Structure formats: C-alpha cells, structure tokens
Amino acid sequence: MFPVRRKLFFWTARRLWPALCAALLALPAVAQTPAVSPAPQVFDVLFDQAMARYRLPGLAVAVVEDGRVVYLRTAGETRAGSGQRIDADTLFKIASNTKAMTTGVLARLVDQGKLQWDDPVTRYLPQFRMADPWVTENMQVRDLLIHNSGLGLGAGDLMLWPEPNDFTRADIIAGLAHLQPTHSFRAHYAYDNLMYVVAGEVAAAAGGKPYDQLVREQVFGPLGMTRCQVGAFDRDAVGNVAQPHMVQDGRNVVVREDPAQVPDNPSMSAGGIRCSVRDMARWVRMWLDDGNRQPWLSAQQRNALWTLHTPMPIGRQLREWDGTHLYGYGYGWRLSDVDGQWRVAHTGTLAGMYSSVTLLPDRHVGFVVLINGQGQAARTTLTEALTKHYTRGDTALDVDHYAALLEGDRAKATATSPDAVPDTSARxxxxxxxxxxxxxxxxxxxxxxxxxxxxxxxxxxxxxxxxxxxxxxxxxxxxxxxxxxxxxxxxxxxxxxxxxxxxxxxxxxxxxxxxxxxxxxxxxxxxxxxxxxxx
Structure with missing residues (x-):
C-alpha cells in the first residue's frame, strides 16, 4: 500500500530536513541564562487564581530553578468532602507524562547496548503486525514513539479507556493488525497511544523484565522517586492517592474511583504511572541537570529524546500566545520555541486528572502542574502564566489574563461553528x-x-x-x-x-x-x- 506516497515522503524529508535544522539553529538563543526567581507570592497569585477560577478539587505545583525546588505548594483534597488534604506526597495520575518515562527506559537500554532505535519492532515482538505488511516489516523502535504510524488520531484507544477494562496488552498488539491506516506510514503526525503500549513491551523484551519492574529499576530507584507507582498496587497500603473528579450538578464528584487493589492496566506504558509533585520535581531536576552531576543518561541519548523527529502543526494559539515557529515531537516530549526560547514539555489527560511538565532548558527552569479534576483550562492557563514569568517577565500575563483569552475564543467558536453539538434532550x-x-x-x-x-x-x-x-x-x-x-x-x-x-x-x-x-x-x-x- 501507498508506494508512491512513501517515495514522495522520503524525497521531501531529505530535501527539507537540512532547512529545518538550519531554522532550529537560527532561533534566538538564551545562552544558559540563569533563572531569576520571582518572589514566592508571585507564584501564589497564579496558584490562587487557578484554584478559585476553576474550583478545582485539588492542585499541586512545583517550580525548579538551577537544580533547586524554589516553590512547592498543594491545596485541596484527595477526594472532595473527605477532609483528606493533598500534600507533596499525594499520588496523581500523570497520564501521558508517562511517555517520557517510557522513552527514558528505552534510552537507558540503548546506553546499555540492549537495543537500538532503528531496530525493527519484530526483532523483539515477532507477533507484531500492522494492517500493511510493508509497515510491519519496516516499523522501527523509534517509530513507536513519534506518532507517525499511519493510523488515525487515537486509533484503537477504546482498548485502553475507559478504565478499567478487560483488554490485555496481547489483545492490543493483536488488534493493531485490524486498524486501517488513514494516511501513509511516516507521512505526518497523528497522536497515538497504542504504539506506546507496544514500546513498553519492546522494553520488557529487550530488558528481560516486565515493564513495571524496569521503570522501578531504571527510573524510580536511581532518581529517588520513592512515591511513584507503576503497575498493580494496594491503594490503602500505599495511601494518600488522589481520586479523579468531574463536575456534576455544579460540584466536584469522584469518578472512576480506585478499587482497593489497583490493577495493572494495559495502558501502563502510555499513560499509567502515578507520581507525587515532590517526585515529579526530582524528575524535572534530572532533566535540567545536563547530565553532569547526575549522568542518568548519556549526552547522546538525551539529545535523541530531545530531537524533533516528527513536525506537528502549529495552531493559532501557539502562534499568538508564544510566537512559535517550530513545533514537533521528540521521543516522548513536545519540542517548540516560545518567545524565542527553547521549550521541552508534555501534558497528560485522563478522565478527571490533568498534568503538565514544562522545561525551559536554557534557563535551567522547569515546573509541574498536577490536578485531580476537570482541569484542562486550568492546566493551560496556569502553565502558560508560569512560562511567561520566565520568557517575558510580565506579571500581567497571569491565569486570569489567559482564561479571558480562552473564554473569548470559545465564545467565538460557538458563534461561528458549523459543527454545533446537536440537541438530543428530546430522547x-x-x-x-x-x-x-x-x-x-x-x-x-x-x-x-x-x-x-x-x-x-x-x-x-x-x-x-x-x-x-x-x-x-x-x-x-x-x-x-x-x-x-x-x-x-x-x-x-x-x-x-x-x-x-x-x-x-x-x-x-x-x-x-x-x-x-x-x-x-x-x-x-x-x-x-x-x-x-x-x-
């Protein structure tokens, strides 16, 4: 399938890649500029605005500068009305911020000589099949990580969510053969969770241990992330676990509450890890360390993870808010320029749980936002306001400022959209x-x-x-x-x-x-x- 389009893609990529690299190098540089920390009360203002404006059940924020946690604050409850306060050790679902931990495990295995990025997937998983035999044969480990499989946006995600369900990782790998592509392999970006499930199984095969054990040994242990959980665990024995919430009848209500024995979900390597804000700050510190004081990864593998492999479309919001010129996906990270500076980031979204991790490597700054409620707008506005305090230094660009922009955009879209949600109330x-x-x-x-x-x-x-x-x-x-x-x-x-x-x-x-x-x-x-x- 798609032989002409494949040839066209590779010809185009070879012609355009040198220009893309030149454009990246031409970005205005921030030459290892040390961060100048705002007074803690500046962060408090943003935190309070997000909590009040969006009536969140819980929120945790950490800010790291030059290897130090300069701000860490939590508020709210693990479950609304329980009186169980969220603190720095409360576990949140980090959702798709798991992906960077999966690619981190793979990069460690590359450093250890146990796999290569360009190895065929079938070397580790002989049962792996895509609908197109050519794609099956040519799918490399790197292709699992950069959303270029040829499948449509979110293809097959109903095997992962809503959780819990009875699908296994073997079911998911077998199901890939029946998902039809919507475009050519490696043609363009379309976000894909199932390939990260496959990537977790590749790591297990190459590392000789189950994925969850590898994460504990390769990530949590070396970095001191002592509260993080992956795979099955006993909810009450671990304790202090935030529950997801949705707004129903104007109030925050727990949804999809964890059972006493939290299962090993098939989405584990795509979005199944839980961490506290204290441990996520440790994760951020490692990435800002440049590998000098704590060489968790070689410089070569750090560069591989933070190289733009798949270009992504730049939406109006990125252009207008951040002046973004380049945007793309690395291995488990989104890479872009914001106000002429380098940003490495990702978000995580599950029903009733939102997270974000943002790194500004040239400023040695990073921050984490964790929410256990319907927090998409809160995450967007708080993350943006935190970013602007470092890239623009403008205290007027706060949560309320960006919330007003979002609400204005929403009102315009509602007024002009031809695809309004149909009225189904007379059912x-x-x-x-x-x-x-x-x-x-x-x-x-x-x-x-x-x-x-x-x-x-x-x-x-x-x-x-x-x-x-x-x-x-x-x-x-x-x-x-x-x-x-x-x-x-x-x-x-x-x-x-x-x-x-x-x-x-x-x-x-x-x-x-x-x-x-x-x-x-x-x-x-x-x-x-x-x-x-x-x-």
Whole structure:
C-alpha cells in the first residue's frame, strides 16, 4: 500500500530536513541564562487564581530553578468532602507524562547496548503486525514513539479507556493488525497511544523484565522517586492517592474511583504511572541537570529524546500566545520555541486528572502542574502564566489574563461553528419490541463483542471487554444513540445500522464533534454475529 506516497515522503524529508535544522539553529538563543526567581507570592497569585477560577478539587505545583525546588505548594483534597488534604506526597495520575518515562527506559537500554532505535519492532515482538505488511516489516523502535504510524488520531484507544477494562496488552498488539491506516506510514503526525503500549513491551523484551519492574529499576530507584507507582498496587497500603473528579450538578464528584487493589492496566506504558509533585520535581531536576552531576543518561541519548523527529502543526494559539515557529515531537516530549526560547514539555489527560511538565532548558527552569479534576483550562492557563514569568517577565500575563483569552475564543467558536453539538434532550427509550430487526450480538475485529439486547422493556448496549461502555439505546427523531449509565463516559455515540438478516452491520459516530479523540468510534465496524441470549 501507498508506494508512491512513501517515495514522495522520503524525497521531501531529505530535501527539507537540512532547512529545518538550519531554522532550529537560527532561533534566538538564551545562552544558559540563569533563572531569576520571582518572589514566592508571585507564584501564589497564579496558584490562587487557578484554584478559585476553576474550583478545582485539588492542585499541586512545583517550580525548579538551577537544580533547586524554589516553590512547592498543594491545596485541596484527595477526594472532595473527605477532609483528606493533598500534600507533596499525594499520588496523581500523570497520564501521558508517562511517555517520557517510557522513552527514558528505552534510552537507558540503548546506553546499555540492549537495543537500538532503528531496530525493527519484530526483532523483539515477532507477533507484531500492522494492517500493511510493508509497515510491519519496516516499523522501527523509534517509530513507536513519534506518532507517525499511519493510523488515525487515537486509533484503537477504546482498548485502553475507559478504565478499567478487560483488554490485555496481547489483545492490543493483536488488534493493531485490524486498524486501517488513514494516511501513509511516516507521512505526518497523528497522536497515538497504542504504539506506546507496544514500546513498553519492546522494553520488557529487550530488558528481560516486565515493564513495571524496569521503570522501578531504571527510573524510580536511581532518581529517588520513592512515591511513584507503576503497575498493580494496594491503594490503602500505599495511601494518600488522589481520586479523579468531574463536575456534576455544579460540584466536584469522584469518578472512576480506585478499587482497593489497583490493577495493572494495559495502558501502563502510555499513560499509567502515578507520581507525587515532590517526585515529579526530582524528575524535572534530572532533566535540567545536563547530565553532569547526575549522568542518568548519556549526552547522546538525551539529545535523541530531545530531537524533533516528527513536525506537528502549529495552531493559532501557539502562534499568538508564544510566537512559535517550530513545533514537533521528540521521543516522548513536545519540542517548540516560545518567545524565542527553547521549550521541552508534555501534558497528560485522563478522565478527571490533568498534568503538565514544562522545561525551559536554557534557563535551567522547569515546573509541574498536577490536578485531580476537570482541569484542562486550568492546566493551560496556569502553565502558560508560569512560562511567561520566565520568557517575558510580565506579571500581567497571569491565569486570569489567559482564561479571558480562552473564554473569548470559545465564545467565538460557538458563534461561528458549523459543527454545533446537536440537541438530543428530546430522547425516548427504545422499547425492546421496536428493536427486533437489529437486536443481537455484534463483533468487531479489534474491539470484540458488543450486545444490543432487551433489558426489561428497553434495549441496552453492553461491551464485553469494556464494562463502563454500558447504557440504554435511545431514540432522537429518526436517529439512535447510547445513553451511557456511567456519567464519566462523557461522549455519547450515534448508532447506525445497515443491511438485513444475518448481514446487519453497525457503526458508531461521536455526537459531539469535539469529543475526546480517545472515543475512537470511527474505527469500529461491527457485524452481527449471533442472537441475543435468552433472558
């Protein structure tokens, strides 16, 4: 597949890469400028603005300068109303900030001579398959890390989230063969979590130990990150674990609460690590150390992780807020220029949990933001305000300033968007007798089985391997949707049927055009495979 486009891509890359490198070198330099720390009360203002404006259940922030933690503050509760205060050792889900720890483990294995970035993935995982045999053969370890697989945005993420579910990492690797590409391999950027699951298994194969053990030995142990957790753990024995929250009826409510025994989720190497703000400050200090005082990685591997491998599109916000000219993905890090200075950063997002890590290496500055609530806007505005105190030194560019810009942008988008969320409030349950023609068990090649079967007088949707994907089928006009029973599953799908008899097929589509891309309904193609079991 795609032979002409492959040749075109590699020809274009060879022609453009020297110009891109020259442009990077031409960026205005900040020659190892030491940070000048604002008074702590300046950070306090930003912290208080974020807590008050967004009514967060909990917030933790750390700022590192020149190898010292110059600011560390926490507020709120591990679960709203419990009285259990968040402190510097409270564990938060860091979500996709896990990715840099996964690439760090791989880089350590490269330093140890146990793998190379250009090794084929099948050297370590012979069972690995993509839909295109050529891609299977040519996928290198580096390709797992830079979102250039050819799969669409978030392809297959329903095997990871909503958690917990019954998919295994073996299921995920097997499912990749059934996910169809949307563009050529290595053609352009499209964020992908499943490849990081594969990367974790490559690390395990190369390192000769399970991924979670490697992370403890290669990351947590050497860096003194004593509170961080990876894999299964006992919630109460570990203690002090923040729970995710969502806003329901105007108040913060715990969603997807951890069970007493936290499982080893299949998303572990893509977004499954938990850490405290104190330990994340240690992580930041190591990266700002330049490898001189604490050579956790060789200079060569540090450079590999912080090299721009896949260009990313520069949105209006980056251009207008930061004057960004170059933006791309390294190995587990996003790389850009902000106000003419170098930024290395990443964010993490899970239901009810948000994180960000930002490094300004030439200023020896970095900071961490951890939130256990619906904190996308809070994370964006607080991280931006912290950045501007170092790149612009303007105290007027605070959380409230950026919040006003975000709200203005949102209002404009709502007024002009042709893709407004349709009104589905006039919904009625689909009676079981009205659904006879399409009731049954359906199978998708990578997601497995779902049932559309009677539940009393109504009809319910139930996914065999994803228990939270369970809800009632409702009718809105001439269309059908699923009203999820779990309010934390916050993207409802339309249901569409085609064919008759045993040839009935089912497809899903997100009702909200701005739904999180991990609700990967578009890649599901169900075929009716059986009748409903007798009630």
């Amino acid at each position: 009625t349950p689909v009676h079981a007798d009205q659904a006879r023609s399409w009731q049954g068990v359906y199978t998708d090649a990578w997601f497995g089985q779902v049932s559309l079967c009677p539940a009393g007088n109504q009809t319910e949707f139930r996914a065999a391997k994803s228990p939270r994907m369970h809800g009632k089928v409702m009718r809105v006009g001439q269309r059908l949707l699923v009203d999820w029973d779990d309010a934390s599953v916050d993207a409802e799908p339309w249901l569409s049927f085609a064919g008759t008899g045993d040839a009935v097929t089912l497809t899903l589509a997100a009702i909200d055009p701005d739904a999180d891309f991990s609700y990967d309904y578009r890649d599901l193609h169900f075929q009716r495979s059986g009748a409903c079991p007798a009630q």
